[in-house]
Amino acid sequence: MSAIAGILNLNNEPVNTDYGIRLMKELERYPADDVQTWYSDKVFLGCHAQWITPESIGEKLPYYDHDRKLAITADAIIDNREELFEALQVKKERRKKITDSELILLSYYKWGEDSPKYLIGDFAFMIWDEKKQQLFGARDPSGYRTLYYFKNDTRLAFCTTIEPLLSLPFIEKRLNESYIAEFLAITGMFDTVDARTTPFENIQQVPPFHRISIDRKKYDLNRYGAFTPNQKIKFKSNEDYVSAFQEVFHKAVNCRLRTFKAIGSQLSGGLDSGAVVGFAAKELQKENKTLQTFSYIPPRDFIDFTHKKLMTDERPYIKKTVQFVGGITDNYYDFEGRNSYTEIDDYLDVMEMPYKFAENSFWLRGIFEAANEKGVGILLNGDKGNSTISWGSAIDYYALLLKQFKWLKLIQELQNYSLKTGGARFRLLPDIVKKGYPFINHHVSKTNKMSSLINKELARKTGVFEKLNQHGIDDNGNLVSQSIYNQRRIIFDKISAWNSGSTFNAKLSLRYKLWKRDPTNDLRLVRFCFALPEDQYVQDGLDRALIRRATENILPDQIRLNQSIRGMQGADWLHRMIPSWNLFMNEVKELIKDSYVIQFFDEATIRSALTSSEMGVRPNRMSDPNYRVLMRAVIVYRLIKKYF
DSSP, rough: EEEEEEEEEEOOOOOOOOHHHHHHGGGGGGGOOOEEEOOOSSSSEEEEEOOOSSSGTTTOOSSSEETTTEEEEEEESSSSSSHHHHHTTTGGGGGOOOOOHHHHHHHHHHGGGGGGGOOOOEEEEEETTTTTTTEEEEEETOOOOOEEEOOOOOEEEEESHHHHHHTTTTTOOBBBBHHHHHHHHHOSSOOOOOTTOBBBTTTOOTTEEEEEEEESSSSEEEEOOOOSSSSSSSSHHHHOOOOOOOOHHEEEEETOOOOSEEEEEOOOOSSSHHHHHHHHHHHHHTTTTOOOEEEEOOOOOOOOOOOOOOOOOOHHHHHHHHHHOOOOOEEEEEOOTOOTTTTTTHHHHOOOOOHSSSSHHHHHHHHHHHHHTTTEEEOOOOGGGGGGGTTTHHHHHHHHHHHTHHHHHHHHHHHHHHHOSSOOOTTTTTHHHHHHHHHGOOOOOTTTTOOOOHHHHHHHHHHHHHHHHHTTTTTTSOOOSOHHHHHHHHHHTTSSSTTHHHHHHHHHHHHHTOOOOOGGGGGHHHHHHHHHHHGGGBBBBBHHHHHHHHBBBBBBHHHTTOOOOOOOOOTTTHHHHGGGGHHHHHHHHHHHHHHTTGGGGGGHHHHHOOOOOOOOOTTTTOOOOHHHHHHHHHHHHHHHHHHO
């Protein structure tokens, strides 16, 4: 794992190495095992390296291949090493020691600009091709590593983080109003539909699943692949589907255990992180290694207000997994004294852009700190599991059966569902009809719907809603109503919805010198999951049926077959805010008085939310959109004050 940086002169003038050194100096805020630079007449490359894998110890980066006339700087862990060894004909005696950056370089030498298509893992890299006089780079499909750049007619400068680029004298710091417009207009959890943009007008990023190539005459930025396959998988039996899934998932987990440090994992009481932990711990036991797990719990004075079928303190279920799986040292943290408001400045320092997951911010960063203290090098998680390994909403699938007139199968499913979850056989039917035929009931509850925060004049000026409409987002900032199956595809292949979360993981990993990795979003696994027929995900009254069947003997049945109790992390976020509430309200009032900042917001929306919230914090209203409106507004306010 590394922070990389570089400069390319496009006008044939010698590169000013002082600029490169300035970039590297700015990266000194992050811990490093080694810092190296390389330069030729018009190119400067740098690497601020953190050693995570055995092969990375002592790795020379940037690396120059004299025979091939190629230089590389890379921030990468490549997971399909064995496959690449065969394709690239790497000698067996070299395979244990060859670095991931060398594999990337060999892949580029063989496949050229198609090389990213052959790489599985988390990566961002830049290669200087001396023969072609071209700089070429790429970012992994989910954007788990970041890569920002500035380009004008004479120079290109790039870096893993933004602030080093802002230190260069030829880059002017200007607010990107189009970025802010998208962030404020979209009421959902993703930040923008244009993953190239940043809050800084002159600085772009290579989006996930994209490659970039630059020389004096050419500047290309294009997508090199897709998550979703065109064909479905068809096996003879349910057992064959489970066996094939286990093989793919086992590979996705195992390749992410490659470190000479301790291995950890986030763990809740549910299926996704439980499955990751179950498969990982079993593999580590073969080598007499222990898996460290990290779990967030509410503070002792939190009074649970949620429904009896929701679990805010998941320890009872977590401990069932820990005891059943074995080989685990479990750790629990309540992060006392932290809250979403006190975390803002630190998050903006890390993210260098606004964010929308404030409700969970206090424990997300806390887990990184705790894992760092335990000497963890790889921190596993199951963040994308809901869309991959544990895909399968019963109501949505039953609505699909209804629309396809498969009524006999629907009745059988409802019978089995009622046997497994309790209750009347047809109690779900009204909800199923509404899902299948939404036009029957046009009314949509707005109880927990956020209002768009954007100022109408800014929206008009930037044309933001016209742009969002092209990506299936309506004028209220929501994905246009359509089937959950279409939304799943849109989010993976048309909107880089993971970009913000991946940015957060990449930059916190850099700060705490550990690598957060998600087997549930392995490219091979995602493609496999999308290729399966939907009846593998809902079956015989089981929702999320594939992962439930695939974890038999991996997870305890109380977890594996649980369809009644659901964990709810972050339910205490408002409870934690009580000591900071007056400061929070006062800052909102400052925002309203700031003539420069308020022009970006819909002032009426801010004032309405403020009036509602000034009555005091109500911890049992965790989903009240007024609180979220104000929190997002303050985050954007702080960002603008910090940088502009």
